[in-house]
Amino acid sequence: MRAIQITEFGGPEVLTEVELPDPVPGPGELLVEVSRAGLNYADTHQAENSYLAKMELPLVPGGEVVGRTPEGRRVVGLTSSGGYAEKAVVPEATAFDVPEGVDDLTALSMVVQGSTAWLLLRRSVHLEPGDSVVVHAAAGGVGSLAVQLAKKWGAGRVIATASSADKRALALELGADIAIDSTTEDMTAALREANGGRKVDVVLDMTGGAVTDQSIAALAPFGRLAFYGMASREKPTPVEPAKLLSHSTAVVGMWLPHAFRLPGRAVHRAMAELFDLVLAGELRAVPGGEYGLSEVRRAHEDLRSRRTTGKLVLDPKG
Incomplete structure (x- = not known):
């Protein structure tokens, strides 16, 4: 079969098209003939081995697929x-x-980005009706869905940030x-201005660095920031517990694999609700572009440069 393989970690240049034997499923696994694979920003970290889960070589990257099993089941x-x-x-x-x-x-949009947005709002920040919600990277895969869900679930004011007028x-x-423009130098002031001069209740942040620091400073008492990505590849300033205490604010991280350990099949409930809404x-999922395997x-390169919007997919036949 055609596949992309990595034999050394690095940037886009390490992604190489090869012919490999078909994978063999073990107990509790499904073989899927892939009609489309998802492209995620996390894949760029996987390629350079800089993400939370460390990888071993050789590696076929990619963490989400849609297609059919040999029995015809579409998953x-x-x-x-x-x-x-x-x-x-x-x-x-x-x-x-x-x-x-x-x-x-749409199926690929829901399985990572949709379930992430659902869990961030439902479990990480416990969205309450009337909360002001900041969604950074609001034109991206998670952000575009989080904007829609926050509005549907009663957010009082949804404040989006993005880097271009089109986004x-x-x-x-x-x-x-x-x-508002995500490249603004004083994000704290911009967020307060966008919220009518008041501090904000909720921030969803996948950027890191100064954006995270300034977003924490924009939180109202009992405000919550959920951090779920590192797109800037910059580390925020370490959070001091005393500062959280003095402002009654909360900072929480969320990594999707941990959600599968939650009781009550939380991800399955998320997927069922998301598909019902669709x-x-x-x-709705926002198409971001389709690329062939080649x-x-x-x-x-497009992901790393943050030129993209919505959901990107890979056609293994292309």
Whole structure:
């Protein structure tokens, strides 16, 4: 089968197209003929071995696929690696049946970005009706869905940040009440101004660095910041517990694999609700572009440069 393999860690240049034997599923695993694979910013960290889960070489990257099993079952699923290929093995525990009427791009949008947005709002920050919610990178995969969900679930004011006029226009189209330039030098002041001069209740942050520092400073008493990514590749200033205490604020991290350990099948509940919203026309995935397998280096270059919006997918036949 055709696949992308990494034999040394690095940037987009280490992604190489090769022919590999078909993977063989073990107990509790499904073999999936991949119709589309998801492209995520986390994949760029996987390629350089800078993410939370350390990888071993040789490596076929890619953590999400949609396709059919040999029995004809259509599933979308998560895997630790192996997604950038014509066939992949997916644990049964992280596979979800795709309802009729949900296309490949939407299914892939929900399995990582959608469930992440759901868990951030439901479990990490415990969104309350009337809360002001800041969504950084609001035109991205998670951000574009978080804007829609926050608005639907009663946020009082949704404040989007994005780096270009087109991305800010998209965030407004998706339901944000205001969209501000993410490159502003004083994010704390910009967020307060966008919230009518008041500090904000909730921030969803996947950027890191100064954006995180300034967003924490913009939190109101009992405000919550959920940190779920490191797109800037810059480390925020370490958070001092005394400062959290003095302002009654909370900072929480969220990494999706941990959610599968929660009781009550939290991710499965998230996926069921997300698919219901999609089928009801109340939630939509934003297409961000489709790349052939032979174009995977360009895809990673686009991800790293943050030129993209919405959901990016990889066609293993391309």
